[in-house]
Amino acid sequence: MLQDMPTLTDVAKLAGVSEITVSRVVRNKGPIADATRTRVLSAIEKLGYVPNRAAGSLASSGSQLMGVLLPSLSNIVFPEVLRGIHSALASTGYQPLIGVTDYDLKTEQGIVSSLLAWQPAAIIMTGFDHTDATRRMLANSRVRVAELMDIDADPIDIAVGLSHRRAGFDAGRHLISRGYRRFGYVGHDWDADRRARLRYEGLCTALAEAGLTLEAEQRFAGPSSTIAGRDTLAAMMAKNPTIDVAVFSNDDMAVGGFFYCLTAGIAVKEKLALFGFNGLDIGQSLPMPLSTVRSNRFLIGKIAVEKLLESGERPTEKQIIDTGYEIVAGATA
Amino acid sequence: MLQDMPTLTDVAKLAGVSEITVSRVVRNKGPIADATRTRVLSAIEKLGYVPNRAAGSLASSGSQLMGVLLPSLSNIVFPEVLRGIHSALASTGYQPLIGVTDYDLKTEQGIVSSLLAWQPAAIIMTGFDHTDATRRMLANSRVRVAELMDIDADPIDIAVGLSHRRAGFDAGRHLISRGYRRFGYVGHDWDADRRARLRYEGLCTALAEAGLTLEAEQRFAGPSSTIAGRDTLAAMMAKNPTIDVAVFSNDDMAVGGFFYCLTAGIAVKEKLALFGFNGLDIGQSLPMPLSTVRSNRFLIGKIAVEKLLESGERPTEKQIIDTGYEIVAGATA
DNA sequence: GAGAAATATGTTAGCGCTGTCATAATGACT
């Protein structure tokens, strides 16, 4: 679409130097005399020259692009990861090229293929589930790959996140130590969200070790949301009014649960304790701060980028970076 | 970073055709005999060929990229716009290349420059405020430009959004018609968020026309958030306990205000009415659905892409697309 | 069955940049 845009050649002519010299000035690479640099820079300024990255990529077989695959933009946690990615990228000249998979592995495969077409410096994905074709493409391309959020499996290259299984387990231990015994679980569709399921499994393990078991369990057949949390807790309480703590698949669901209690006149914590996951702002701004597990999504994105940029080659050793989590006592459990 | 990746030439050799024929198959362009197509396709499959977009861009001077500039990822409305953009892009083969400006015009300028370097098919930005240099780059490049969210000014090419001034005005009329007279305004930093200011101005106009005026006004000196809304309403009520309706700069702030009322034991609507802006899910899942104005962010992103893709050239007539808004009566005002 | 029209394929010449290797100019140290 660009038209008559000035090229390196134009700048070189105006500055009275060769093209490669201009290229060196632009990329800050190789030795350049101060006088020459100044001359070139002013020529660039005069012409309004903007380098053509496509040409650059082609010539150097490698782009200043980083592919980012997110499962969804509806769930606030992924924009937060993206924010971390962007913040680490900001100072580097790299640009994120994003794709959204909608939790679908075939879609992911298609997007990986189109991202690879840009010869990105690295690709950031979510989770460990990929099609064989995706794995093959990634292997052939040799680009660096980070798999985010989760560390409960074997990564392709590096993994950055936290153990959701352990987080679920610790949440269970925490609640047991606080005296809760009659557990209910309020979840959402976990075919897509493998991590919610891992937390659930961790929770069940903790309960089993204490000789307990989930007394009630209700899962909403769709993505998590405040409304789903509200309605799903309502459904569970209708069937099992005797539980003393509801563990939610995440904070969105838990905030909905809190609203349900408000409406139904159930005393939160005294009558029914609520526990979430993520540590979202909204949960902490409730009249009673939500008891939850705080994960650091921003940090996950940021660290992933930093690690990926450390080296262009995949290291021989796969790397797993645990960004940890923190039990937030809150006031609801 | 890619290495020994097969090229068009390899595919062409294996399929026993010329390069251009492979190129045509890949791009689905020009007439190709079915037999040839099949042969080429299976060669592509066999080699695991992935086209190099940088080369394609360079040769055709135009990429399958769409530049997207967002002011922030922290405010949920922008990921929603991005979702709309992505949804419209999904079927087209275009990929969004994103940049985040942090509401800073100089940052925006830098990002526009790096996006332009990829020769994107179009650029999507937010708002009408840009530096002169940004405008110049955009003008020189001749790429299509959409300015989103707002339609209260003159666009570069097309604008998609709603009149925030009118929305503020209508919200004011609505509240006045419901009998509210003692207005308070709870806002956030609007140097960055020009649209919040426009709504505020619209509100003031409505009040003035009715012979009314804001009795109280409190602005938080930072970005909007639930916590800011809670604390800022608290501050306002401490100074002006007599107002009967609080208009918030957006739903995040208003939800915080609701939480404040809960904590302080203020009867929402009877004693103090609350009114937001955006129509976020969280507001509608409150025990009392929030009274607000619903804008359609997803639609804004989607329509912008559709309009931009209609033609590669800027039309002679600037276009303004009003995606409208809707007063949501709710239960808090 | 000659010519027009449509369909299918190929040839050539770059797109704008950077890697590689060469060359020139300067200083540093014998």
Next chain:
DNA sequence: AGTCATTATGACAGCGCTAACATATTTCTC
């Protein structure tokens, strides 16, 4: 003055693809 490094610049080829223009080949038309 001569060797060696160091710094500064340039020539040239080519990255992988596609636009533009041929050139076959087939199908239709009267």
